Amino acid sequence: MKHPSEVDLALYSGGDLPFWRRWKVAWHARGCPECRREAERFRDETNSIAGAASELPDDLNWDRLAAEMRANIRVGLQAAECVAPAEVPARAMNWRVAVALASLALVVVSGFWLHAPRPPDMAETGAGVVLSATAEGLELLDEDRALTLMHASSEPVMLSVNVDGAMAEHYVDDETGMVTINNVYVQ
Amino acid sequence: MSEALPQVLEESADRKSRFISDNLRRIFVQIYRVVGNVEDAQDLTQEAFIKALQRSDQIKDPKKAAHWLSRIATNTAIDFLRRRGRVSFSDIDELPEPPSSEPGESPEQMVLRSERKLYLEEGLAQLTERERLALVLRDVEGLPAAEVAKRLNCSKATVRSHIANARIKFRRYMERRQA
Secondary structure, eight states: OOOOOHHHHHHHHTTOSOHHHHHHHHHHHHHOHHHHHHHHHHHHHHHHHHHHHTSOOTTOOHHHHHHHHHHHHHHHHHHHHHHSOOOOOHHHHHHHHHHHHHHHHHHHHHHHHHHSOOOTTEEEOTTSEEEEEOSSEEEEEETTEEEEEEOOOSSOOEEEEOTTSOEEEEEEOTTTOOEEEEEEOOO | OTTHHHHHHHHHHHHHHHHHHHHHHHHHHHHHHHHOSHHHHHHHHHHHHHHHHTTGGGGSSHHHHHHHHHHHHHHHHHHHHHHHSSOOOOOTTSOOOOOOOOTTOOHHHHHHHHHHHHHHHHHHHTSOHHHHHHHIIIIISOOOHHHHHHHHTSOHHHHHHHHHHHHHHHHHHHHHHHO
């Protein structure tokens, strides 16, 4: 009969073997009084270590030592407070973050608004003249006066506006069948 | 508000004081078993408490706080051993101090208790640093092997090997004493 190693018995006694090895040693120990006794001896020694380890050294005046340690801990804590960096109040920190985020949001919204595409059917010019697209064509309005460049198409017309205030329409002329482009610039 | 602040500070001071009283002896003994001498154990116990109490928000739940403090104590002791490189246990040939008696203890019990402590200290001195740490954490503190592995920053298999070696060496030492 092959006995488990001393290492395995030492670990088995404290329940430290992995499942399969533990099972093998337990199975063996069931039929082997010698190994069972060995494991029990390990267990007794472990218990005696645990019992003795909770006691203080013999020559120690615990009350005096404990009082000294308490005093030193208090002094240590006070010293640590003195040298600790000043804490930044959490609330002040939050305000700073909030202001930074609000500023960032303002920049993003302003940028978007300034660069947002305008509606393609109307472009304003500088001197009160309004250029707009109607069902008939491109129309210039100056107070009560109007000028319309009409297109001759029954097909849908494609309109485009550029940032300078110009407007263009692309369509297929009904009479000629040609693609025609009208550009209107306002100064 | 101005009246509540001193009260909060007072409660916090009371809590810290209670925390120290409840755990001082346990932590001192735990560190003493690892480093092996009273002077270093005293310094390290103080260091562990100062570290723990600087995070006083962690001591509201006494049970969790005690566990957390044990971890700090172990790590403080491990750091110390690493810094120092080796452990200077008290010389085993040194004559032991006369044993002190506990209340209600017979002279025979006193001698037995004293002998047991001496054996423990001498037995622990036979082990390597890692073996001693593993044995103290596993058999004295009762931590599972996985937790010991975490604290020693090594694998479970390594911890098992340390524990087995420590138990076997301890047994050999006890056999020599009894021979």
